[in-house]
Amino acid sequence: MDGETQISIDVLSSLSQVDARDWDACACPEDGRPMDPFTTYRFLDALEQSGSVGPGTGWQPRYLVARLDDQVIACAPMYAKGHSQGEYIFDHNWAHAYENAGGEYYPKLQIAAPFTPATGRRFLTRPGFETTGMSALVQGAVQLAADNDVSSLHVTFCTEDEALAGEQIGLMRRWSQQFHWMNHGYADFDAFLTTLSSRKRKNIRKERARAQDFGGEIVSLTGDDLRPEHWDAFWRFYQDTGARKWGTPYLTRDFFDIAHRTMADDMLLCLALRDGRPVAGALNFIGRETLFGRYWGCVEDHPCLHFELCYYQAIDYAIANGLDRVEAGAQGTHKLARGYMPVATHSLHWVRDPGFAEAIGRYLMAERDAVDEEIEVLTKYGPFKRAHVEEQE
Structure with a gap:
């Protein structure tokens, strides 16, 4: 004591x-x-x-x-x-x-x-x-x-x-x-949308529809569903984002292999697949009460796919798993319109x-x-x- x-x-x-x-x-x-x-x-x-x-x-x-x-x-x-x-x-x-x-x-x-x-x-x-x-x-x-x-x-x-x-x-x-999304006991994503103004609600629905129309499917993976080939794809995304934002990516390729062995249950990887091939992805880490959005990247540009993978999929997961909040990382006033508050x-x-x-x-x-x-x-x-x-x- x-x-x-x-x-x-x-x-x-x-x-x-x-x-x-x-x-x-x-x-x-x-x-x-x-x-x-x-x-x-x-x-x-x-x-x-x-x-x-x-x-x-x-x-x-x-x-x-x-x-x-x-x-x-x-x-x-x-x-x-x-x-x-x-x-x-x-x-x-x-x-x-x-x-x-x-x-x-x-x-x-x-x-x-x-x-x-x-x-x-x-x-x-x-x-x-x-x-x-x-x-x-x-x-x-x-x-x-x-x-x-x-x-x-x-x-x-x-x-x-x-x-x-x-x-x-x-x-x-x-x-x-920063901007964080708060879960006020929502039963599902639609329940969250009912708390928004009509214009913002319609805009989010439009963005989700456009994202889902990219020509493939979106999957959310954690634990045993994660495979080494998923990290091969995500490394390409991460390198591209790192090169544009920081010049040199902070994490090495080996980090993702080690994390796969020791932290699979701590991670949620949201991937957009076209013809079975990952074209974009967002990596989150899972806490007891919070989902932490960390990295995003893509090899193809599709309208609103960034918003879907980084923000809306995270909200879906938080609601489904009873998490209190989503922390969406640093910066980004564009998060405000999507329900992430300062x-x-x-x-x-x-x-x-x-x-x-x-x-x-x-x-x-x-x-x-x-x-x-x-x-x-x-x-x-x-x-x-x-x-x-x-x-x-």
Whole structure:
């Protein structure tokens, strides 16, 4: 239980240096499916073993593990970063300002699920050690940064509770914004549509009809239904999207093979097939309460197929499986018209230079007000009937 304890902190360069059961006792202590798979041993290990993180990637593992005697009570997926790619809460302007002032912004320390703009716990604690464990991890990370003259520490897409707790112990809190779909107990997709304005409802029905008219069939696969050849196809989609958005795809081909062996039940792959050949696909990860939309790609362009595979199929799955929400990833105001509403996301930051930290603190206060205002404005332009909005308030 929480209290005054003597805790040791280890910094590990490989996940193989900690037992998977000890890590997951902190990362996913709930019985059954974890809240999200992105901090589980199997996901982080797949990133490391596939070479998606590690030498040459700019993501060098520096996992934190807190022990009380011989028991692991807390851990965190931390990385030494040589750039700001793959984070989705961007600090490029901070880096430029820091370097223009004569400092070296990189390397920095990042506590995150790499390449994954999905909200989840970042300070992973065994039940009963929530306060002590998080405090130990924060102190350990800040001390490591200070001892090594690292410019900064960043904790991205943490939970709101973690953001509040981190702010109370001296970290700077940052607001960002995403679009999430919320399940209000809908019996099916048509029940969801009845809560929308007539114009938005008709538009979605039209989009779904156009998508289904692409000349093939759409399938949703998870668990044992996934086959290696599906990943061959999806890799082609992923490479195309990665090349257009990021220049170089973040994940290696081996990641999908490893994930197929260790995470098949955590993934939902929606594919569009023409003559039995995949021509487009969207990959989701399944949490206890949330479906996390992650990657999309195609080798043929068809009207509205992106909306169908990424947004509407995800809603169908969430309703059918009783999930509370769909997180559709970063950015994209086009999601608003499709029932995905703006919500706040959170991160935490520590900067070694006091003057620069003060300047960032002032910036974050102004940014928070801007994000709050944007969420308020966007919500007013949402697709739902006024009666439905008032009912949910």
